[in-house]
Amino acid sequence: MALIMGMDIGSGTSKGVIVRNRKPIAYHLLPSGVDYRAVAQKLREELLAKAGLSIADIADTIATGHGAGNVAFSRHRVSDILCCARGITSIFPSVRTIIDVQRISTQVIRLNATGHVINFTINEKCATGSGCFLDIISHVLQIDLKDAGPLSLGSGNPVTFTTGCAVFGESEAISRVSEGASKEDILAGVHRALANKISTLVDRVGLEMDCAMSGGGGLNIGLVESVEKKLGFKLLVSEQPQFINAIGAAIMAENGVEMGGSLPEPGSTIIT
Amino acid sequence: MHEVFRDHPIREGSLIYFAGIDLGSTMTKVVIVDRDGKTLSSLVGPTGAEHRRLANKVMADALMRADLSFDQVSYVVATGYGRINIPFADRQITELTCHAKGISSLFPGVRTAIDIGGQDAKGLKIRNGKLIDFVMNDRCAAGTGRFLDVLVGTLGLRIDELGEISLRATHKLPISSTCTVFAQMEIMAWLSQGTPLPDIVAGLHDAIANRVGKMVKKLKIEPEVVFTGGVAKNIGVVNALQEYLGLKVSVPAEPLLTGALGAALLGKELTLKAMAEGKPIHEKELRLAESTFFHTENH
């Protein structure tokens, strides 16, 4: 089968993959920055370079994510929820529930045995329930995102976050520090707050095992463990959780071809 | 990286001094005044997670700049969001009352004051130097300095550039998101469409001015209106607010400091009143214990 490029232009990071037969053969990630159009262009170039390919080798490019509408060279955008479903299924076919923690939204998606979406729910409008909350707190604690997860594991006494606002969660973190709470405890508190939100979302869609975590949140071991603790079971997390949607986007294109069309499967909209 | 303002040379004759410390969510401000209410020194530093615990360090710096020792300070009033976390303060007074005091000392005719700080925005109704009513926002970071603090990062700018940049706007962008985080997304979309920075910044200023202006209208605004707090340093917000309210707005020379100034002045009043009445100024033991603690930290 031909090579397909999937792109996930997220609100925080842009991810690109090249997929052949449902398997990614190259990955690349860039911070999204402010210019989605430019980042998509750069992502494509660097990804191709990484894979040692040229544009001519790519049969189709398909985009998803917050900035998908800005990918000038892709004719189609697909819903990230469907991408997430396709992406996870290609890695863990047994998954029926996905917790997708992105920067500005957290979504819980339920799948049927064929990997199709049968329910989903999204936490948004307020930034408290998503990766962004963590970014903000890590920033104020002057901790690198990469270290937030491992660090929080050392907490003996996670603080309880009470404000509903991510931005003010920051102030709360500050005042907790001043009351003597450790960074570990605060991070663990954020993870716990997110885990509570996530468990609410999971309740809303109804859980079915297996359950996976995807999105950038999956990179955070502290968050993964908190969610596991809250829900009472182990989560499946792939090696590259952040790339799931990009992989899924490419697979949607493959599926479309398989279904006999040159278009990705239904569920796509044309970028105009 | 503290900014220091030494407004007056220290005068020999005045033996007692008063300090106001405004531990804000973003900035920590200290003002030291003498018994005439003249500012001897002032200091602004970021609050930050660590600084809050080290409030006395900030205080020490301010004292150093004023060439004073803590013993020479008769009374310390703490104000601001973190006022309860200042161990050496003699008294805590809310920033509402302190700003009202500080502003009135600078603008005796003030009737309405607007304070936009890092974490909240307030409207104060003042008559004859006294606070008689107020409104405050909370909960949502939009409409506070934090809104801009978060967004400057997105724009790749510094907070103190915003005002100037917005003056170059030709068309103010409407920002529809009420949430800071989502406004950020919106801005990114604008940026990616190549919208000029000044227009975006001006839009942000409008967003703040509208939110805060709307809230302050509850007080039935009467001039003279004074705008203070860190955000008042931003000429763009000042203009936007004037436009929204349809009134001229005065800004103190050092808007960050009005809370700390008011705190110091209130401390002075309390002390002088107690002295005049022959009452003890404050509880001695506590004060001694604290000051020793303070000194050991410094030497």
Added chain:
Amino acid sequence: MSEEKKKKAMNRLKTMYPLRANIDQAYERSVEATKAGKPTAWSMVNWWEADPILKAMDIEIVYPENYGAVCAAIGSAQKYLDRSDAEGFPTHMCGYARNCIGYTAEMTELGHIPSDAPMGGMSNPILLLSSGALCDARIKWFQSLGRYLDAPVWTVELPHPGVEESQMPGVREKSIQFMVKELRELVAFLERLTGRKMDWAKLEEITDDLIEINRIWYEINEFRKVRPCPMHSRDFWSCMNASLYPAGDPKVSLKLYRDMYDEVKDRVANKIGAVENEKYRMVFGELPPWHALKIFDELAERGWNFVVESWAYHAPKPIDYAKISDPLERVATQTYQWLTGYFPDALKEKEYMGYFAYPYLEWARTYQCDGALFHPLLTCRTATNHLILAQDRLLNKLHVPSLIAEGDIVDLKLFDYADTMRKAVVLEEMMDHYKKVRQEEGFEW
């Protein structure tokens, strides 16, 4: 896809246009009448409980709730909302109420209708008629206008028994009698207020017409159970005000609804759908995003036909009113029937929210819906409260999936078109899945 095809995806009813025009004209006439000094009452939508009485006494009625929608649609609500905030009313309250409070504060301050008020504004009322139906705002809001207006406030009661309680012996009769007593008091009060006498014959006539309007309107909507559904929600919304408010001369409305009945019937006979290639039959929950109605065209292109809407905007299940001689009792019975008409069925299914949530279940089943699109109105508790429950019931009892797309009654910008489309395509996948599940489990559709 060509422009031509886009236009054709949704097939509007021809009879809708005169009916919609009639509603619009009624609005303008009402504005003129009140400007000309006709006594005007501000009234909460009361589902015909008090409207016929006011009409029979020749009092012009304006509905500030509806005016809120008008201001929002024209884009002038923000000013009034800001004013309401400045007056100290919490911002989480009903957007329509805040719009009205801001408007009223401004009108009182100016001493006349604000010159830039949309649609000529609402003139000073002689009466504020609250309603105990469905929401707290509708009892509290007019009372709070006491700060600005000297008009008396009157509250019309409408009992909301629980589903099971409503079936206890005597509850129905007692409730209707309670309403009748209150309405009688209202009549006496209006006579004192206006110095006019109630024209009972006129009341009877208006009541009869209204009952008939509602019956036909109900029948029209029954036709929509057919595949393909002959009438889209767009047409429903365009026409509902002639029943709901009841806007316009009832005789005229009656004729126009009859014409519509014929057209819809004709479409059914000829298997003409409101949407080409009806693939998904949809329930719409609450009011649509007025500023983004084109989303229905885009969805129609994808085969979505909206076949039924929220219960609150629909006419009551018809019953026989012929034996009720007292017009007030007839009025009360119709309103009570509107509220409780679905209760007996709900009880059979052990569904205890007999209005708002239960009708969605009954309709999804009888209209054979594939999915539901809910558009909660964020500051309207009444329109939002039950949606999660309705979602849950639809999915778990009928295997009908649904989507909540956020929006608000006055802040129309809150509705995110692109985001709704992003979710809508996912809903398609869900609908496909659940269609199979329903078939496997022996459901009819």
Added chain:
Amino acid sequence: MTAKGKKGFARAKELYQDRSQRAKELKAEGKKVMGYFCLYPVLELFTAFDIVPYRILGDMGEPITKADSCLPTIVCPFIRSALDLGLKGKYDFFDGVVMCHSCEVGEKAAHIWRIYMDPSYYHFLDTPHTVHEPAQQQFKGQLEDFQKTLEALTGKKLSAGKLKDAVDICNQQRVLVRELYDLRKSDPPLISGTEIIEVMVALMSIPVNEGNALLKQIIDEARGRTDGPQKKPHRLLLWGTVIDNTALVEMIENAGANVVMDDTCVGSRAYFPMVEPTENPLDGLSRRYLVDIKCPRTFREAVYGDPKKHYIKDLEHRFGYLKDYAREWNADGVILQSVRYCDIHGYDTPGLSDYLNHIGLPNIYIEHDYSEGALAPLRTRVQGFLELIG
């Protein structure tokens, strides 16, 4: 009766901290425990049937997680919290629940409660919105129906005598609560606002007769106490939505004031109105509950059927009792508090504020999320208010 270790205030505190302990004991002894929501499910009826009434409250310290899957987040967080506790099984010991049309969300939550919790006994009271004669009759009819379902549940017919006795016991409690509240009139008050909440929550968790005994102990204890509240520069009246947790009052009292009087439904609003003994007790009961409980959920006009309206007269009629409270308890300021998304109280606050300004009582409106931890920003507001009133 089981031997209780603690008495008086200590006992109240114990019950406040673990509300259900006594109810569960009684249940183990074979009594029925009935949850009820808001103030309208008539306590006398439970008491006459020897059922333990247990008020459904929320928990400000517990994050709401389960309720979000059946109620949207833009509604009263108190109700969401109460429902959340129910869904988490904290109210599983109930033998039934009685709900009412308190407010819009209360009514919906009642039905939702039934659907998800499926209690073995359930009754819903559709409290009318007005206080007119026909509304009283309507409410009385509802109480008759309520009585019928209780009779069916217990298999016992209720005699007028038993109901009259229940009225007496409940009235006794009301007299005792007033006596307790009178002890807040001195300066400093003999009981703090925080303690009052503990006592009220305790009362709402045990049978009325036990509550009466507890109240007597507390009143005695308070009269003789030396460890009561300190004198503070301000005495406040607290108005608003349900307060079933001490955190808010504690915050206010720590800011330099004593809360000496309240008008909330876990306080005077619930206990001050008395039931007038009537031939048919249901007449007195329907009047007391519908007319005399002064909750903003009910619509009342100054003069029924008056085609004229005067704003101040209207306010006087609706809020005049607060002036009396302020005078009798010598309050120098009023805190109007409401949980976010409460429409009922939200619409009343500007008018009430007008009224308080009219009679010269400083006041401030604060809104909160029904969450213990989120009170910090409010502290500045309250403290600022206290500084402002001097």
